[in-house]
Amino acid sequence: MKIETVKGTRDFYPDKMRFRNWLFDKLRQVSELYGYEEFDGPFLEYLDLYAAKSGEELVNEQTYILESRGGEKLAIRPEMTPTLARMVAAKQNELRKPIRWFTIPNIWRYEQPQRGRKREFYQWNVDILGVESMDADAEVVAVTVDVLKALGLEKGEFVVRINNRYYLEELLKSLNLDLSLEPAIYREIDRIEKLKPEVFRANLEQAGLDTATVEKLETALRNRNFGDFKPLRDLWERLEQYGIAEYVEFDPSIVRGLLYYTGTVFEVWDPTKRFRRAIMGGGRYDNLITALGGQPLPGVGIACSDVTLEEMLEQLGRLPKLARTLDAFVVHYSPAERPTAIKVASQLRNGGLTTELSLSDLSLDKQLKAASNSGAHFAIIVAPAELERGEVNVKNLQTRQQQTVRVEELATILKGQL
RNA sequence: GUGGUUGUAGUAGAUAGGUAUUACACCUGAUUGUGGAUCAGGGGCAUUGGGUUCGAAUCCCAACUACCACCCCA
CATH class of the missing domain: 3.40.50.800 (Anticodon-binding domain)
Structure with a gap:
């Protein structure tokens, strides 16, 4: 009998483990340089933790659900932010603010594996909680840029594309769009890069938009200037002070699938488009802690997986040569x-x-x-x-x-x- | 979950129905106190399970894997 690894999982032979340790070391070093502290949580959580806010697709289709012997519905963590929020909410008053935490947990998602995507992967998360201003968002973007640089990526090899969900909301309002259509519209906007223009238009018209509105929306999404929208102006001012404005760009079509994001959302992309997907993703979640029974506490975070980072480095020929020593x-x-x-x-x-x-x-x-x-x-x-x-x-x-x-x-x- | 491609020794890579080739790696040896070269020799493989056939790595079916496109996402 020959038993293989479970679909979408990996063995880390010493060679591979050496790379994983190298990668984790880099992630830890940069996180700690910014004063972030490492934490971890349980591999299993009650399913209810995700039910509220994570998004239907993630919970219903992609989460490994199991039942304990006592009959409770448990989930293998499909992401780490809810665990973080639960932990913070539980000890909210005794934690020093702002809370700067990071973690590199293994995460499970039931998806079709392909290059750069597995069913079990490690996900670096960096989060800052307790800061309402864009200072937090700017810091998270700065950590992100520094991590990528520490991994050996250079300018032009990655770009952080930033948007703000409130900006998008105002944009839709200005087009007099029916707000009940929003989720469907967001979905299409999120995919605009992958869709052919005709398909994009057809999808939106099917969702109930007239041709003139679709055209206006397309034009607005091509706009790379956020005008006087204050949160984005504040953010950009800070990004310039960090000296990382050259690594970022405003992109009103960035939406992200998770329900709990409010305000800033951003993704890291490969400008050459070798990857047709985001390498990292993150954003602001100002209501998540209250959704889990805590006092209001705003948060911003970013996540990325070891699989995509490795793939990215490989494509660019930047994988480190790590000999056994x-x-x-x-x-x-x-x-x-x-x-x-x-x-x-x-x-x-x-x-x-x-x-x-x-x-x-x-x-x-x-x-x-x-x-x-x-x-x-x-x-x-x-x-x-x-x-x-x-x-x-x-x-x-x-x-x-x-x-x-x-x-x-x-x-x-x-x-x-x- | 849908559609497609794929699967040959540790790795790479031939073989278009008739006893599976080559390279690198590995093992043994070349007068017994010195590793990477050279030479000689050696072991190991057709993902799995069915079917067609006198005969299958090769044709057919299924499962599984990896990959690609959807979907979604890190």
Whole structure:
């Protein structure tokens, strides 16, 4: 019987794990540079937590739902923001404001896997709560830009497209649109880039708009100038002060699917359009905490997945080359030297050097080959003749140069040469 | 959930019905105290399950995977 991985899941062999750790380290470093603290929550939540605000599609179609033995409906987390909101609401008064938190949880969504999209993935979330002004939104965008730069992306390789849902609302009002049509209209607006113009027009006319209105809407959505709409003006002023205005652009067609967003919404895109989808997404959610029983507390956050980031880096040829690193590999000439080899290895480890010890009595040839394949900087060869003088051979596996070193000085000397 | 493409050793990549090829990797060896070269030798593979056929990697069906387009999204 051959058992494979569950559809849409991944094994992280050490090679892959090295990349994942590298990625997470970058995400943590940048988050912490801005004063964000890491948190985590449970893998399972009550389904009700998502029922209210996450959006029908996400909850009904994409969430893994299971029943506990006690008959309660549980959900495997399909996103992290509701957990964050629940945690914040539960201890709202004792938490220092503003709340700056980040997390990298694994998230599950029942979707058709394809490139850049799995069923289990890790999702970096950065959130700031307790700030009403656009200062918070600007900070989140700044963290986002810095993360992408830290991952090695350069200007022109990504763009943060920003909109404000209230701007869009006013726009629709100015066109005298029936507000009951809004969800349908938003949906089409969100997809405008992917749809052919004819299809876009046809869809909207089907939703009840007349041709003249559709044309006006199209023109308005092409507008890259938000005029005197204050929240966006405030935001842009800050973005300029951060020095990141060159990485962002205003795009009135950004909507986002989650119901809880209010005000600012933004997405990171690949300007070359190699990805026909957002790489990151986020926005402001001013009502979510009250929806979960807390006092009013505004929030802004962004999320992205390890899968899309990896795909993005790969497409751009920016995947880091991460070799396994090991300081020393200790080999011995014959079984008689093994006790000393063990002592030598312990000594190196006590000195803080990562050290692998050969555990077999294979020929020196084989052991050196193993040392070479281990990725170690040095092979330490414990052999009888040198041992009589209290010395071991140290071979630099890159330069192939060999030196003789007194056992007591080994750790110190190696540290100096790494 | 819908439609399409796909699946050959660890990896890459031939094979258009007749005992599966090659490269790299791997293992063994080349007078026994030194790894990456060279040489010689070696093991391992047609996703799975059915069907057609004297005979299937090859044709047909199904399942599964990955990928692509919808859908949606990170």
